Amino acid sequence: MNLNFSIIIPVYNRPQEIDELLESLTKQDFSDAFEVLIIEDGSENSSKEIVNKYNNQLDLKYYFKENSGAGASRNFGMEKASGSYFIILDSDVIVPTQYLSEVKKALEINYTDAFGGPDAAHKSFTSLQKAINYSMTSVLTTGGIRGKKKGVGKFQPRSFNLGMSKKAFKKTKGFSKMKNGEDIDLTFRLWENEFETQLIEKAFVYHKRRSTIQQFFKQTFGFGTARPLLNKKYPETAKLTYWFPSIFIIGFDLSIIAAIFGYNQLLYFYGFYFLLIFVDSLFQNKNLYVSFLSMITSLTQFLGYGLGFLESQFYPKKDN
Structure with missing residues (x-):
């Protein structure tokens, strides 16, 4: 099978991240040629100077366009790309040396017109970034259904690490105009057009995500607002499990109120749950501080997603 990869990377005001990502791409143990397209989405802090550093090491194409969001920038890049198979990466990832080799190997064994890969925390990440990664990938949180073959239903690729054939x-015309959940929307349209998706477990990336609790809350809030819109657009995909973060947060609030009146049983349940988070994170990260932060980031994840879901469910804003 002749697979010609084009790597599409939208970037907005993050030149330092692009530097780390491009450096990791120069270290691929991959013998085939591949191109890299950087789509600068109207940034005030341009990454062009950083990109130019790698012109002699990578087949690079740089485009500057007016700001229109990540989805439109990815579509722009795919329109410009010359490959037969596109790989979409967020600018805040670092790619392991074997990434492209694992993608090619998996597609040669089981070809699908789209795939997704998991994410992990790099040893260089801050303690908070490691804690956020834990919360977004742990089996003890809603992140546990992401990047797992045993997840709920068919695998839904995420845009930070996603591949799609030309x-x-x-x-499908690529990503929609949705500001959040555009990758899930794309997956549903791929399925509607009878394209198969798969998880390539070994094609993982190191994903920085957000660097503060406030940024992480805002991100998860956006994820939460997207789900009711997707449920309305694709009612056959709606599941009761999507309500879980909202129910979790409501229950947490009720447990605190009940404790004020001397009824501590529900609060004990939440205390035991966060103790499990602490122990599981300690087992995975071997770091007490990261384990402590994992409890905070897990609560932030539930709070952000749960509140975003409730707002969008009962006070929906127009989204495409």
Whole structure:
């Protein structure tokens, strides 16, 4: 099978992240040629100077366009790309040396017109970034259904690490104008057009995500607002499990109120749950501080997603 990869990377005011990502791409143990397209989405802090550093090491194409969001920038890049298979990466990832080799190997064994890969925390990440990664990937949180073959239903690729054939892009027209949940929307349209998706477990990336609790809350809040819109757009995909973060947060509030009146049983349940988070994170990260932060980031994840979901469910804003 002749797979020609084009790597599409939208960037907005993050030149330092692009530097780390491009450096990791120069270290691929991959013998085939591949191109890299950087789509600068109207940044005030341009990454062009950083990109120019790698012109002699990578087949690079740099485009500057007016700000229109990540989805439109990815579509722009795929329109410009010359490859037969597109790989979409967020600018805040670092790619392991074997990444492209693992993608090619998996697609040669089991070809699908789209795939997704998991994410992990790099040893260089801050303690908070490691804690956020734990919360977003742990089996003890809603992140546990992401990046797992045993997750709920068919695998839904996420845009920080996503591949799609040129054929599938032409058929689906790529990402929609949704500000959040555009990758899930794309997955549903891929399925509607009878394209298969798969998880390539070994094609993981190191994903920085957000660097503060406030940024992480805002991100998860956005994820939460997207789900009711997707449920309305694709009612056959709606599941009761999507309500879980909201129910969790409501229950947490009720447990505190009940404790004020001397009823501590529900609060004990939440205390035991966060103790499990602490122990599990300690087992995975071998760091007490990261384990402590994991309790905070897990609560932040539930709070952000749960509140975003409730707001969008009962006070929906127009989104495409």
